[in-house]
Amino acid sequence: MALGHASPNFKDLSAELFAPVRMRFSPTGRQLVTASFDGTVCVWERTADTVTEWECYATLEGHENEVKDACFSASGEYLASCSRDKTVWIWEHLEDTDEYDCCSILNDHTQDVKCLRWHPSLDLLASGSYDNTICLYRPDPDISDWTRVAHLTGHESTVWSLAFNASGSLLASASDDKTVRIWKFTPPEQPSAFSGTDGTWTCVTTLSGFHTRSVYSVDWCHVTNLLATGCGDNHVRVFRQTQVESASAPSFEKVYDDQTHTQDVNAVLWCAQEPAGHNATARILLASASDDEVITLARFQEMGPSNCV
Amino acid sequence: MENAAPQLHKQAEARAPCATDYDDDVVDAFDAREVFDLIRDINDPEHPHTLEELNVVQMNQIDVDDTGNAVRVQFTPTIPHCSMATLIGLCIRVRLLRSLPRRFKVDVEIFPGSHVSRDQVNKQLSDKERVAAALENPNLLQVVNQCLSH
Incomplete structure (x- = not known):
């Protein structure tokens, strides 16, 4: 996903970056974070209301080698990064100085940390690793640090990608073991200040038999609830949840399978806009990026694909 | 050196010429022999011998599905605790990466039962980020290129 793919109308940042591997926008869209093979994380800010002016205003150094992923929390207050050096770093945005300060280094994984994903509304971070496991973390005010609140085991190989559903009650994980697992959150029986983050996560569904090679990417559309996957077998697939979320074991059916x-x-990524009015329909696009150096865009309606662009 | 006096094996005969070799209208499908010819001459990182001479690669441990775009190479380290297994696998992977059309999905694995860390090595060799990172390392890339040179 090199920035060099951008059309000439957009600013090409690639000359200023060393092999960026992953990038994400902030919730406001004014910032962009890029993770690089040289061990650094860069935060870019849009300096004008056009999309062409971007400036690197923070370079976060600390990881020993390749940074695999970096992303902003829903509040925009935190930034997380992970690396082949087995660590996850949490960076806090300091309002007064407009700087990012490392507030935690998490050493829970025993191997390369491949991916990160924030909860859609809470300060809850999930990480996936070459050690086949997933960890979840939240800030702990008692120790002024971050703490691991869950350790999910079950995948038989590397966890490549993670995605929450819109409410954050379900987490999807894509793995080298050719499956996607769906984990469901159950709040603790004793309510506490951390009832939203400190419950248990249980694997309730495993999507197996669909993917014939490593599943590299998963993304959950927060408007349609469709789940998309990108796979080493060249396919982009989309799954629809067939039971309501309250069901103890949600089931999924495949509604789209593309092998162009x-x-x-x-990588697969949804771009979804809520319907503008009563009779309007949501505008849903699914983007996919491949080793074949092509990015495809497919347009979806609420219930399924309409046509490829 | 872990295995100072490895056993050497007879090399395969050269592929017999075929009447249609120079006929542009005849399509030759990729087969195990073609893949074997690509990797048989790779030099062992430790010994002055090729992978074929050491029986690390054998033609009957190569599977090619030309229409299904799949190649699987299984290799057998000379000793079960060979520390060079990952490097040998990396050399095979790089040679195939550089030689085969990109439509092929290539799996390079250790032959079952022939190495104590088989699962670990196989996982490393199938992780494309780790393979890419290894090739970013100039020293390692130099070693790989030496093994691949004639």
């Missing part, structure tokens, strides 16, 4: 890519699909 000719090589591994490394």
Whole structure:
């Protein structure tokens, strides 16, 4: 996903970056964070109301080697990064100085940390690793640090990608073991200040038999609730949840299967806009990026794909 | 050196010429022999011998599905605790990466039962980020290129 893919109308940041591997926008869209193979994280800010002016205003150094992923929390207050050095770093945005300060280094994984994803509304971070496990963390005011609140085991190989549903009650994980697992959150029986984050996560569904090679990417559309995957077998697939969320074991059916890519699909990402009015329909696009150096866009309606762009 | 006097094996005969070799209208499908010819001459990182001479690669441990775009190479380290297994696998992967059309999905694995860390090595060799990172390392890339040179 090099920035060099951008059309000439957009600013090409690639000359200023060393092999960026992953990038995400902030909730406001005014900032962009890029993770790089050189061990740094860069935060870019849009300096004008056009999309062409971007400035690198913070370079976060500390990881020993390749940074695999970096992303902003829903509040925009925190930034998280992870690396082949087995650590997850949490960076806090300081309002007064407009700087990012490392507030925690988490050493819970025993191998490369491949991916990160924030809860859609809470300060709850999930990480996936080459050690086949997923960790979840939240801030702990008692120790002024971050703490691990869950450790999810079950995948038989590397966890490549994670995605929450819109409410944050379900977490999807994509793995080298050719499956996608769905984990469901159950709040603790004793309510506390941390009831939203400190319950248990249980694997309630495993999507197996659909993917024939490593699943590299998963993304959950927060408007349609459709789940998309990108796979090493060149396919982009979309699954629809067939039971309501309250069901103890949600089930999924495959509603879309596209193999126009000719090589591994490394990333899938939804772009969804809520309907503008009563009779309007939501505008849903699914983007996929592949080793074949092609990005495809597919347009979806609420219930399924309409046509490819 | 872990295995000072490895056993050497007879090399395969050269592929017999075929009447249609120079006929542009005849399509030759990729087969195990073609993949074997690509990797048989790779030099062992430790010994002055090729992977074929050491029986690390054998033609009957190569599976090619030309229409299904799949290649699987299984290799057998000379000793079960060979510390060079990952490097040998990396050399095979790089040679195939550089030689085969990109439509092929390539799996390079250790032959079952022939190495104590088989699962770990296989996992490393199938992780494309780790393979890419290894090749970013100039020293390692130099070693790989030496193994791949004639």
